[in-house]
Amino acid sequence: MLWYKSWLETRWRFIIGMALVLCSAAGTVVTYPQIHKLIALAPQMDLGGPLGEQIREGVELARTFRGFVWFNWFRQNLPHLATLFAILLGTAGLLSESRGALFTLSLPVSRNRLLGVRATAGLAELFALAFVPSFLIPLFAPAIGESYSIVSVIVHGVCAFVASSVFFTFALLLSTIWSDLWRPLLIALGIAILSGVIEPLFRSPGIGFFRVMSGETWFRSGQLPWGGLLASAALSAVLYSLAARNLARRDF
Secondary structure (H helix, E strand, O other), X not given: OHHHHXXXXXXXXXXXXXXXXXXXXXXXXXXXXXXXXXXXXXXXXXXXXXXXXHHHHHHHHOOOHHHHHHHHHHHHHHHHHHHHHHHHHHXXXXXXXXXXXXXXXXXXXXXXXXXXXXXXXXXXXXXXXXXXXXXXXXXXHHHHOOOOOHXXXXXXXXXXXHXXXXXXXXXXXXXXXXXXXXXXXXXXXXXXXXXXXXXXXXXXXXXXXXXXXXOHHHHHHOOOXXXXXXXXXXXXXXXHHHHHHHHHHOOO
């Protein structure tokens, strides 16, 4: 019953998220031939400043299919979408309605089990969002005369899931503090945006949730960002522990 209830509370967020992420992954492959032709015809641009540096990097990476996929999908679209839906899944339905919360808490199960089922179901949905759409890239790549490594898809999927789970557990923690949906959602989104603004200030590819999520060290040097992955997993565990403690102590 708890698993089914968790699914009912998050199903539309998951279904909509999966549809968007699948379309985005497929679009990355389909648009590559046109982008590649445009880059071949475009003149060399000498743009200054951080924005110009990013544009030049994007143009250079897009000269190869592997670079284009990483820059557009694993560095930009997937981290942003995974973060957004991690927060939406984390804030969905836990205590958003007073009657629903009282009914849930009146069930003959412990609060730790309630939260554990809710978290496990949400993380399973987040895992699917992080992994499944990326497999469209090696599946569709032969249609445009390209190929992509399944190993890279798995590695990037692991990075995206582990790092985005921090935002999921953070949103889950906020949902045990406030009973409405909007405050946890807006606070978690604000922290995610702030993190995305601060991260470019650091040069190390292993620092920052979004850099870990993109698997930048794997793309550039073939090495997993072990430090970032372990730190993300540890932080997720701490946030979940705080959420469980807060829910156990809360007086309804």
